[in-house]
Amino acid sequence: MKTIFSYLSPYKWLVIIALLLMLVELSVELVQPLLIATIIDDGILAGDQETIIFWGMIMLGISAIAFLAGITNTFIASHVVQSYGYDIRQALFKKVQSFTMATFIKFPSASLITRLTNDVTITQNVIFMGLRIMLRAPLLVIGSIIMSFFVHAYLAMFLVMGAPILILFLYFMSRKGLKLFGKVQKSVDQVTRKMQENLQAVRLIKAYLRGHYESTRFASVADTLKIDNVKAFRIMELILPVLLFVMNVSLMAVLWFGAKEIQTGTTQMGDLVAIVNYAMRMTGAFSMFSFIIIFFSRAKASAERMEEVLVVEEGTEEISTAPIDFIPKEGEIEFQHVSFHYPSTDTPVLKDVSFSVKSGEKLAIMGATGSGKSTLLNLIPRFFDATEGEIWIDGVEVKEWPLKELRQAIGLVPQQSILFTGSIEDNLGWGDSTATEESLKEAAIQAQIHQSIEQFPHQYDTRVGQKGVNLSGGQKQRLSIARALVRKPEILLLDDSTSALDISTENALWEALEKENATMLVITQKIRTAKGADHILLLEEGEVSAYGTHEQLMESSSLYREIAESQQEGGEPDELHS
Template structure:
């Protein structure tokens, strides 16, 4: 958790101010029992009304100043802790955005959400507690002990019995609670995972009538979380009753033995009252410390999870010798003996893949499900890095090109259309904010999206809900294609981006693309033969290896797997 405190550096002046004001406030609080003792022993006992008024007025002034300082400290502490949590959250988000998909897959979406929200909140709460209770309690504890001893050293021996009991209790409870707090955060991850999975797949869940099954799954995880939470709270529940018991017995002992000392003339009534208040301050300080110590283990578990993400280095980043992408009219994309494994997979997703996609030409990738088509496309933007071999842009290994310049060459349309909240215009201009209204209209026409956009009440200013939930699959794909076109890239990557389109729209879209892509390199991953048959080069993938390449006509004459794909699709069309 200490590693996260580097994000408190911008607030050093605020922290010093808080500590100074807090120290002043505590000194005033510690001074009040002394004033009260003097008021009783010198004012009331001697019937000195003037002294009572003066001392009482001073006590009131100290109390007012102390309250004002406490309010100011609370305000400044809130600014510090909320700013601190904002900075950590920002750093975590930036780190996650920079991770490769391998690291992203390792943590999982649900866990990353929990770490960015719940875990940071735990650390924020404990940071607030450190600036408040954990700083206040030791000062008050030490000050209270010193002043209590100054009032009556012999009566202070009572603390030799009560303080070790409280300290032992805090130690035992903390030791039991620490492992459970870490477990509780993991169970929070599982709850988030199940909830996210069910909400995203709600259509499938309802279509297959599995609502009851999902409810059972969630309830089991929810009850598991509840049971762990109950175990933690049962342990913590022991803390306060026992503390109150110790505090009350300490008060009884002080009053009992203090009364004896007053009767013997060794102590005054005002001193006993002041000693009793100092004793309460000492014991309350220990209670405050115990509350902080109980909360720290959970924050430590959360901080560890946050640091796991912050300290990991992305496997994909610019190296020290990274170069700018040289200017060129077009970009040839070459795969040279590329092999790639997913983490934990037994077989390679791609094995010894070699081909070249030429500028000004369309290269299509086709193959059965799981043959590695989408994986191949994801290697080009360096979502994943090759295990062996290399991918080159105009003969330059893409690992030598700066990432931002590498990706600036690309217009990528993913297999699952990803749209963001905002307007249709916001989504089209997502990759290029300099698009004019006319260019926007042109890319919508090319993407065959102009008609349905015009039919919207607000046209391109119509709102897109989260994930494009208010658009059909085909509409989402066409807006995604328009977004890629608006970027005017050197390389177009279409990852099965026409699957939700009917054959007629698909044909019109491909014809329009042919006219505007010009010198750009076009790489299309597709399932339909009709989508790829006009390509200048068709690559046939099977189990991660290239088993054929050529034009549609050449492959129909020489490649058995391509022939089987064509035949299976023809049979499907005939059966329909």
């Protein structure tokens, strides 16, 4: 929690002022019973009206001061927690952006969403409560006990007789609450993940009429969250009855022995009233303890989850700037005996892969599903580092290239076309924020999407829905390709990025890309696409099965011939088989 609450440091003076204002409120609350005792003993019982008016006006005056202090405290506390929330969310988001792909695997996206939203809100609430009442409650209990001994030590002894029991009880309950609410937050992650998954697959769910089935699955995780919440709050609800019982027993003892003291004349009526007032304030403060423990337990669990993200050291990327001449310019790529397995498993995805692509050449990569094609592309921009072997770009080992310069030289078109909410122009410019309007249109023309854009009512200002929901699959793919071309990359990586294009559009695309002075690695399942490449790399279960031109592979590779024969010229490719 130390890391999380260190983000309050910029607001430490505001926090101090808020706490001082809270102490003003607390002081007034602790002084009031003494003033009431004075009014009773020296005013009401003595029949002195002037004393009643004098001390009554003082009570009104200090109450007004406490009221103003409370309003100001609330205003400052609100400013602090909102500023803190902004800072911690920015820090978390920035940290997440620095994660390597291997680190992303350890933190599911649903969990990260919960940490940046729900967990931040919970810590904000507990900070606000801390500046308003969370510290005030225990201080009110301690102050009431001290003032009670100041008023009448004998009666105060009965007031504090249950304190040791309550302290042990509250300690046990806070430990129990921390464990339970940590489990609740994990259940929230499960609900968030299920909602995210269903919203992303809404078309598929409707197409297969699986709404009822998915509702049943969601009900299962929602029920788990409900059960975890019920368990946590059921335990926490035990706190208030126990606190009130112990305090009421203490209060009854004060009243019983206080009445005897008044009868014998050893205690004044005002002193007993003051002790009772302090007892009532303690009871009220203790009643807040159950809520404080609930909020604190949830906040501690949330803070630990956020801190887990912020303290990650290994598995983060350093994006630093290198000298201007230290940039890939030719785009030559060479794999030397490269093997790779993901951090979470020892099963190799790539095994002893070697090949080379000269500057400006086009390499087609083919293979069955799961043969390691996409993984191979991911090693070039260093989303992952090879487990064994070396990858060279322009004669420099890829690990020696600064990430910023390496990735600026690469245009990536992923298998799943990802578009962002905004205009078409915004999405194209996302590839290069400095690109001119002419550059964007030039890239759109190359990607064969310009004519489609011109037909939209607002053309390049047309709004793109979330993930491009209002565009066809082919339009999304071509926009993704145009976005990569805007960068003018030395290396262009296309991960099965033309699967939704018709034959004529794809042919026009490849013809336009021939003019692009970039080294291209193209994952494809279409023989007609592979034919146009300088070389073809055929992968089988992570190993190089064949490498060469179309003609060479037709002669030397039975697997490639099988694929070619299964695809009639101009037809759609069948599923590749190993």
